[in-house]
Every structure is written in structure tokens, then in C-alpha cells.
Amino acid sequence: MAKPTTVKFSEFLVLVGDGGSPETFSKPCGLTSRGINFQAATQTTSVPDCDNEDETSWDEVDVTSRKADMSGAGILALEYLDSWWSWFKTGQARNVQVRVGIKGHWQGPALLTSFNVSAQQGDKVSVDVTIEFDGEVTWTATP
Numbered sequence: 001m002a003k004p005t006t007v008k009f010s011e012f013l014v015l016v017g018d019g020g021s022p023e024t025f026s027k028p029c030g031l032t033s034r035g036i037n038f039q040a041a042t043q044t045t046s047v048p049d050c051d052n053e054d055e056t057s058w059d060e061v062d063v064t065s066r067k068a069d070m071s072g073a074g075i076l077a078l079e080y081l082d083s084w085w086s087w088f089k090t091g092q093a094r095n096v097q098v099r100v101g102i103k104g105h106w107q108g109p110a111l112l113t114s115f116n117v118s119a120q121q122g123d124k125v126s127v128d129v130t131i132e133f134d135g136e137v138t139w140t141a142t143p
Helices: 078-090
Strands: 012-017 031-047 058-075 094-100 104-118 126-133 138-141
Touching (some): 058 104, 078 104
Antiparallel strands (some): 012 094, 031 058, 058 126
């Protein structure tokens, strides 16, 4: 069996665009966990057997819509606090890229829908964010 090619944590990046022209993407500092989640909504239809209507029917499933969101958590870096807060407060979409090593990246407009700051005595202040993509997410492979 051949050994698989793996990706280090530091090569799984979340980058947030600044809306400029040309757009510049920056990595929010302090996120010690991050992930991207894809979901599909479905519609299920029970399809009867035409030759034997008393036979148990089988369900057929169709995808009706798709969505993606990104989550991250870690240490609150004060250098990025103003960026998180202004993004959340404006309610405007920003372009977000999620890079996976040298393979490529997912990208799309996204909203910061959850911004949680918390602390526990003896620990550093932490942050937990949810970023929901607003519409289609595209994959761009790195040549």
C-alpha cells in the first residue's frame, strides 16, 4: 500500500478578503482549529412498484440545495479583533478562501454569522466564529 499524501494544519488556511481592487486576502491570527462543512438539503419521494402496488416502495432522494459554512476557534488575537468586529457589525459578505495545501482552494462570498469571545480564569481569551457562504462555493485547483 502506498503512503497517502497528507496536509499539515498550517497548510489548511482560512483567508478573508478586504474587498479591495485588487483584493488582498489575510489569515485571521489565532485560530487553532478550523474546518469547512458542506451540506445538501434533499427531498425524498416514495416511488411505488407499478407492477405490484402492494409491494413496499423504495425512496428516491433528490438534492434540492447546497450550502457551506466554515468554523474556527482559538485564541483571540487583539490584532484581528477590529476586523472580526467590523465584519460582524456591517453584516456584509466578504470573499473567503479555504486553502488545502498546494492542491487548491474553495472560495465564495460569506457572512460572519457568529462571533463569540469568551474567557475562563487562568486561560487566555478565546474566540469562536462561524462563517456562512452566501451562495455558490467554487473549487479552484492549483495547476
